[in-house]
Every structure is written in C-alpha cells, then in structure tokens.
Amino acid sequence: MDKNALFYKLVSFTSSVHRVTQELTKNAKSDSISQTQYNILEYISVGQPVTPSEINDCQNMSMPNTSRELSKLSKKNLIEKLNDTEDRRKQYIRLSNDGEAMMNEAFATIESRFLKRIENASIEDLDEIEHALEVLQTKLFY
Amino acid sequence: MDKNALFYKLVSFTSSVHRVTQELTKNAKSDSISQTQYNILEYISVGQPVTPSEINDCQNMSMPNTSRELSKLSKKNLIEKLNDTEDRRKQYIRLSNDGEAMMNEAFATIESRFLKRIENASIEDLDEIEHALEVLQTKLFY
DNA sequence: CCTCTTTGTTATCATTTGATAACTAAATAA
DNA sequence: TTATTTAGTTATCAAATGATAACAAAGAGG
Numbered sequence: 001m002d003k004n005a006l007f008y009k010l011v012s013f014t015s016s017v018h019r020v021t022q023e024l025t026k027n028a029k030s031d032s033i034s035q036t037q038y039n040i041l042e043y044i045s046v047g048q049p050v051t052p053s054e055i056n057d058c059q060n061m062s063m064p065n066t067s068r069e070l071s072k073l074s075k076k077n078l079i080e081k082l083n084d085t086e087d088r089r090k091q092y093i094r095l096s097n098d099g100e101a102m103m104n105e106a107f108a109t110i111e112s113r114f115l116k117r118i119e120n121a122s123i124e125d126l127d128e129i130e131h132a133l134e135v136l137q138t139k140l141f142y
Numbered sequence: 143m144d145k146n147a148l149f150y151k152l153v154s155f156t157s158s159v160h161r162v163t164q165e166l167t168k169n170a171k172s173d174s175i176s177q178t179q180y181n182i183l184e185y186i187s188v189g190q191p192v193t194p195s196e197i198n199d200c201q202n203m204s205m206p207n208t209s210r211e212l213s214k215l216s217k218k219n220l221i222e223k224l225n226d227t228e229d230r231r232k233q234y235i236r237l238s239n240d241g242e243a244m245m246n247e248a249f250a251t252i253e254s255r256f257l258k259r260i261e262n263a264s265i266e267d268l269d270e271i272e273h274a275l276e277v278l279q280t281k282l283f284y
Numbered sequence: 285c286c287t288c289t290t291t292g293t294t295a296t297c298a299t300t301t302g303a304t305a306a307c308t309a310a311a312t313a314a
Numbered sequence: 315t316t317a318t319t320t321a322g323t324t325a326t327c328a329a330a331t332g333a334t335a336a337c338a339a340a341g342a343g344g
Binding site: 176177178203204206207210211229230231232 | 329330331332333334335339340341
Binding site for chain 2: 003004006007009010011012013014015016017019020021022026042043046047058059060107110111114115117118121125126128129130131132133134135136137139140141142
C-alpha cells in the first residue's frame with residue numbers, strides 16, 4: 001500500500017463523507033438562517049466556547065465577514081458573546097438557549113436519518129464502525 | 143455502545159473531517175474559479191462522467207443554478223458536455239483536458255500536505271488507516 | 285394521440301458572500 | 315514610553331449564490 005494510493009482512497013472517502021453528510025443534513029436547518037450561519041453554529045456547538053478568530057480560521061472566512069455573521073446570529077439571539085477576563089481583546093462565543101434549541105432540533109432530524117441508515121447493521125458492524133471512527137480521528141483527522 | 147453515543151461520535155468525526163479537509167485544500171484551487179465551481183469540478187473528477195441532475199442532488203443546488211455554473215465552467219473550457227445516445231434529454235459531464243490539468247494541480251498541492259500529515263505514521267498505522275477508511279466507506283458512508 | 289413527468293435552459297431579482305479599507309482598543313515588545 | 319502586533323468592528327462595493335418563473339424538448343403511460 002503506497003502512500004499515493006492511500007491519498008486517492010482519502011479523496012474518494014472524503015467525497016463519500018460529504019455526500020452522506022449532505023444527505024443527512026438536507027433541510028435539517030431552520031429556514032431562518034443561511035447555510036454559512038448554520039455552519040458557524042455547528043462549529044460553535046461542537047467546540048464551545050470558541051473565539052471569532054478560531055471561527056474564521058476554520059471556516060475559511062475573513063475577520064470582517066465572521067464579525068458580520070456573528071452580529072447577525074447575535075441579533076437573532078442564537079449566540080452569546082463573553083469577554084475574556086485575562087485578555088480583554090478576546091471574546092468567547094457560545095450558543096444561547098435559543099441557539100441550543102435550534103441546534104438540538106437540527107441534530108434530532110439528522111440523528112433520525114442516521115439511525116435509519118444504520119438500522120440494518122449488526123452489533124459487530126457497529127463495533128467496527130465505532131473503532132474505525134476512532135482510528136481515523138486519532139491518526140488522520142486529528 | 144448505544145446508537146445515540148455513536149451518533150455523537152459521528153458528529154464529532156465529520157466535524158474533524160471537515161476541518162482537516164479545509165486545512166488540506168486551503169488555497170489549493172485556482173483563483174480563476176469560485177469555491178462552488180471547484181466543488182463541482184471535484185465532484186465530477188471523482189465520479190466521471192456525471193449528469194447535471196446528479197450534481198444538483200449532491201451539491202444541494204437547484205437545477206437552474208447548476209446549469210448556470212456548468213455554463214460558466216464550459217465557457218472556461220474546464221468541462222465537456224456529451225449527449226446520451228439513448229435518452230436524448232440527458233447529458234454527461236466530464237472534465238476537459240484543461241479541467242483535468244487544473245484538478246491535477248490542485249490534487250498535487252493537497253497530496254503534498256497529506257503526505258506531510260502522515261509522514262510520521264508507521265506502516266502499522268497506515269494499514270490501520272487504510273482499513274478504517276474501507277470499513278467506513280462500506281458500512282457507513284455508502 | 286394526448287397528458288404527465290423528467291431533464292435541462294434562460295432570464296431576472298433579492299440576498300448572501302468576499303474583499304478591502306479605515307478604524308478602535310488592548311496586549312506586547314523595543 | 316513608543317512602536318508593533320493581535321483581536322475585533324464598521325462600512326462599502328462587487329461578485330456569487332439562491333429562488334423563482336417561464337420555457338423547450340424528450341420520454342413514458344394511457
């Protein structure tokens with residue numbers, strides 16, 4: 001197994017992940033936010049609390065645009081901004097109660113689709129899947 | 143291992159995949175195409191040939207917008223459209239030579255970053271990674 | 285034959301996004 | 315103390331995207 005072949009397996013794999021993610025999340029988000037805003041909320045909900053800088057690094061946005069989107073989310077009462085007491089330039093962003101509720105709703109939709117997807121998997125399959133997720137997260141997608 | 147816990151592992155996993163994919167592909171695409179256009183080209187290059195309908199299903203676009211983006215890519219000589227001889231409504235899209243060249247360049251950049259990421263992995267690690275990719279692609283991201 | 289469905293196009297308009305410049309405020313380094 | 319860097323904001327404008335309507339042309343089914 002040379003590394004070049006492994007790379008092409010990775011390309012095909014990430015393509016599959018994107019396709020399935022697309023299927024699972026299709027129309028799961030509330031219509032009141034844009035896809036970009038949903039992506040930001042999802043990122044926040046996984047790594048809470050996060051700073052605006054982390055958001056623009058990860059989502060490949062510029063600082064001004066991140067700031068704008070966060071303002072919109074803030075106006076919609078979906079996030080809260082906290083000041084760092086150490087470094088007063090920094091902010092920490094986390095979901096508000098409304099934001100948590102919105103994301104819980106989205107995740108519930110996604111989860112039910114996921115459960116349907118794996119309903120025919122055996123216990124052994126599930127164990128294998130779980131193990132594979134851990135291997136990749138530790139050794140490749142760290 | 144209950145399925146609910148597995149779901150949250152999946153959420154965290156896909157989040158990591160997206161983050162790493164972002165890192166690997168950052169600025170890899172040519173400046174002459176938009177991110178959406180790059181995504182379409184990537185999708186085409188993995189599943190060549192594809193129909194416009196498949197593209198809008200997978201990329202979550204509407205048919206008119208897909209058609210518009212394909213026209214742009216066609217004007218830039220990055221794709222070719224072929225007619226299906228059986229069903230004359232259908233088209234098959236594939237990369238042109240220029241399109242292949244552009245994607246090869248992008249993939250070369252991405253691959254070099256990937257190789258750097260796994261340069262310290264042992265043979266056993268690589269085997270584990272490869273196996274895990276296959277398990278997930280077969281049993282979860284099919 | 286006629287109708288319905290599928291596949292794709294073109295045009296249009298509102299909204300979102302990307303990019304840049306000019307800015308404030310706080311921390312850090314010289 | 316005085317730069318310089320870091321973190322974030324506001325404003326602005328061009329470009330890309332999303333959504334919709336109106337259309338054409340081919341296939342499928344009665």
